[in-house]
Amino acid sequence: MEAVENAGAEPHEVVVVRLGGSRYALPMDCVAEVGRPPSLTRVPGVPGWLAGVANWRGRVLAVLDLRPLLTAPVVPLDRRARLVVLHRANVPVGLLTEGVEGTHLLDDEQVEPALAHLPDTAADLLVGQITDGEGPCGVLDLDAVFRLADALPRVRRAG
Numbered sequence: 520m521e522a523v524e525n526a527g528a529e530p531h532e533v534v535v536v537r538l539g540g541s542r543y544a545l546p547m548d549c550v551a552e553v554g555r556p557p558s559l560t561r562v563p564g565v566p567g568w569l570a571g572v573a574n575w576r577g578r579v580l581a582v583l584d585l586r587p588l589l590t591a592p593v594v595p596l597d598r599r600a601r602l603v604v605l606h607r608a609n610v611p612v613g614l615l616t617e618g619v620e621g622t623h624l625l626d627d628e629q630v631e632p633a634l635a636h637l638p639d640t641a642a643d644l645l646v647g648q649i650t651d652g653e654g655p656c657g658v659l660d661l662d663a664v665f666r667l668a669d670a671l672p673r674v675r676r677a678g
Contacts, residue, residue: 530624535656536603536616539591542656544625544649549661551604551611553619556596557582568667570615575604581668582613588640588667589657605661612668625649630658 532547559571559582570584582602586593599618604611630647637645646660 530626532622533625533658534603534622535620536601536614537618537620538616539586539589539593540617541589541591542620542653544623544656544658545603545605545614546661547622549605549607551606553601553603556600556602556615573602573613575611575613578611580604580611580613582615583664583667584615585644585659585664588644590637590641605664607661607665610665610668612665614664625658633657 533544534547534550534553535542535544537543557573557575557580559573561571562569567587568584570582573580573582584593585591594617596615596617601616601619603614603616603619605614606612629649631649633642633645633647644660644663646658648655648657650656
C-alpha cells in the first residue's frame with residue numbers, strides 16, 4: 520500500500536491485519552500493542568463476537584472477534600494469530616486477528632465506499648475500502664468497534 524501524495528490530505532499510518540482471510544486496516548494511533556493471543560475466559564450470555572475476557576497486564580480485557588460480524592469464516596487461530604490491543608480515551612479492547620501483515624501509509628483520498636452488497640453487520644464496521652497491488656483491504660471504523668465494546672456490560676475489578 521503506497522500513499523498517493525495529495526495536496527490536502529496527509530497520509531497516516533495503518534496496521535493491516537487478517538480477519539476471515541481478508542485484509543483490514545486499523546489506524547496506528549489507536550493500536551496500543553500487538554501480542555500473542557492470551558487464554559480467554561468465555562462469558563455466558565454475551566454476543567458471539569465477544570470471544571471472551573483475558574488477563575492482560577493485570578487487567579481484565581474484553582477480547583473481540585469481528586469475524587462473525589464481518590460474515591467471515593471463523594477458522595481456528597494458528598501460530599500467526601495476534602491480539603491487537605486498541606485504545607480510545609485510555610479504554611483498551613483486544614481484537615483477535617489471524618495475523619498482522621505490517622504497517623502502511625494510507626491517504627484518506629484512496630478510501631472508496633464499502634461494497635454495497637455487504638451485510639449490514641459488516642458495512643457498519645467499515646468506513647470504506649482501498650485496493651492496492653495485493654487486492655482489496657477494508658478500512659475498519661474504530662468508532663463502530665468501540666461502540667460494540669461500549670455496549671457490553673461493565674466488568675468490575677475484584678479487589
